[in-house]
Every structure is written in structure tokens, then in C-alpha cells.
Amino acid sequence: MKIIRSKEFTASRPWGALDIANMNGITTRLHWTDQPYKWHVNDGEEIFxxxxxxxxxxxxxxGQENSTILDTGDIFYASVGTEHVAHPIGEARILVIESAGSV
Incomplete structure (x- = not known):
């Protein structure tokens, strides 16, 4: 059992993560960041x-770039093949659920 206070979590580097669970090859991780990630395509689906x-x-x-602002409580679903990049506006804490070992 774990209780995680997500608002208290920080990492030593952008996109540092706290591993929460690995359930049958699907990982759940809490990320802290104040810097953009990189453009990427996951190996499978991703919940952000x-x-x-x-x-x-x-x-x-x-081939066309789009953008949306995600506020606290919002969820982005990246289907297989969705190229994307996250740019935090200040500090952000993000729960990511994806296949183990995905980018």
C-alpha cells in the first residue's frame, strides 16, 4: 500500500519520476518538471x-502541429503513433500511465 501526496513531490531534475506501480507491464509514474520534454512517439498508448x-x-x-492547455485535473490521451511534447507553464506534477520502458 502507498499514499502519495502529489503536491509535495519534487524531483532533482526536470521529468524526474516517482515509480508508483507496474501492473502487468503498465507503469504508473508521478513526474515533476519545470522544463519541456522532447517531441516523441510512445511505444504504445499513454495517459497523461x-x-x-x-x-x-x-x-x-x-503533419500539422496543434496545441492545447491542460489545467489541473485535465487528461491527455496519446493513442499509438501520436507525436507530442509537453511544455509545463511553471512547475507541474503529472501522472503518466504507459507501457513499461516506453519513451
Whole structure:
């Protein structure tokens, strides 16, 4: 059993993570960041839930770049093949659920 106070979590580097669970090859991790990630495509599907802060999520559909602002409580679902990059607006804490070992 674990109780995690997500608003209290910080990492020593941007996108540092706290591993919460690995359930049959699906990982759940809490990330802290104040810096953008990198453009990437996950090996599978990804759930990206903003627990604290705001994030500008950029993504490409049919070669065209799009953007949306995710507030606390918002969720971004990246289907297989969705190219995307997260840009926090200040500090953010994000719950990410994805296949183990995914980018």
C-alpha cells in the first residue's frame, strides 16, 4: 500500500519520476518538471494527467502541429503513433500511465 501526496513531490531534475506501480507491464509514474520534454512517439498508448500546475501539450496530427492547455485535473490521451511534447507553464506534477520502458 502507498499514499502519495502529489503536491509535495519534487524531483532533482526536470521529468524526474516517482515509480508508483507496474501492473502487468503498465507503469504508473508521478513526474515533476519545470522544463519541456522532447517531441516523441510512445511505444504504445499513454495517459497523461495533470495533477498540479498547467501544461501546454503540443501534438501533431497529419503533419500539422496543434496545441492545447491542460489545467489541473485535465487528461491527455496519446493513442499509438501520436507525436507530442509537453511544455509545463511553471512547475507541474503529472501522472503518466504507459507501457513499461516506453519513451
Amino acid at each position: 494527467a495533470v495533477l498540479d500546475g498547467r501544461v501546454e501539450m503540443r501534438y501533431r496530427l497529419d
